[in-house]
Every structure is written in C-alpha cells, then in structure tokens.
Amino acid sequence: MTIRRANSEDLAAIAACHIQSWRETYPGIMPREKLDAMNIPASIRNWQSSLNEGQIFLVAEVSGAVCGFASGGENRSHPDCETGIGNSCSAELGALYLLQSHQGLGIGRALFESFCKDALDLGHQTMVVWVAEKNASCGFYAHMGGEMVDRKVLKVINTPVPVIAYSYSSDILQALAANAPKLQ
DSSP, rough: EEEEEEOOGGGHHHHHHHHHHHHHHHHHHHHHHHHHHHHHHHHHHHHHHHHHHEEEEEEEEEEEEEEEEEEEEOOOSSSSSSOOOGGGEEEEEEEEEEGGGGGGGSHHHHHHHHHHHHHHTTTTEEEEEETTTOOTTTTHHHHHTTEEEEEEEEETTTTEEEEEEEOOOHHHHHHHHOOOOOOO
8 A cells, every 4th residue: 555645647547446435435415416416527617626726735645556545634614514623623524435345454544644744734623523513433533532623514515415524633643643554
C-alpha cells in the first residue's frame, strides 16, 4: 500500500473509485437516481476543481492502482445544522472513499491519519467530517476518536439524507498524525 499526493494524472482513477465506492456504499442511503447519474467526466471535473483549489488531496494505491482517496481543507460553512459546532472546526475532511474490496485492511486508517497530518501541517487545530447517518463508516469515524457534535439533513434529488458531524480536537489530530505513514 502506498499513500501519496494526488496529481492530475490520477483523476480518471479517482473518478472511477469515487463512482464505484458510492455505488457500493450508498444504495438505500442516497437516491438511486443520483447513483445512476454518476459518470466519469463529471466526476473528473469535480475532482480537478479540488486539485486546482490546492486542497489536501491524497490517494491510496495497491499494486499501482488507486483504491481510495481523501480530499478536503478549509472547513466549509454548513447552514441549517442543529448545533453549529461542526462549523467551528478549522479543517474539513470532505471526502474519504475506499473501494469495498480494500476496506478493513488499514488503508482507510492510513489515508485518514495522513490527512490529519497534512491538516496539522497547514496550521489547522480541529477538524470535522460529515457522514451520512446510515453510512456504516460512522463507526470508523467514531473509532478514530471523533465526537458526534452536529446533525443536519441534506436534500439529494429532493430526498432527505440525514448527516452527522464528527469533530476531532487538536489532541486527537496530533495522535492520529503521529501514526501517519510516510507519503511516497
């Protein structure tokens, strides 16, 4: 397994990973129309934007093939939250996607720890992750030391999708970053 910074040559593989991981993870959570409408060109444009904005953008590879990625940076303001606590964090992990076939192998953890290290290196002291409430990865984010601090409802193709926010303190970020693998 290799964790490294993403580059423009990775975009097609990132887009394919994004779409496959959503289709594996979100049936019954996200509307079927959303999953069916996902396509490589639109996904490439989306992730190219993230890359151009200079966000933290990491990929995980196994045997030279992208199997997951993490992206984020400055926390975005999230309106209509129950508490607003998630908005007070300085960094936001906006995406962490990993193919189902590569879950449970420590790759997601390595991506997460590496993202935390980059966030700290950029001067962030706290971080938030928003996750669909029915997503099984909620357990992962709690296990990684996140505290559930907020909730809101997204509208995805007019379907309400409850999401929750996990917050990470400076101490937790530092502990996670200390375990981050060296980037290749």
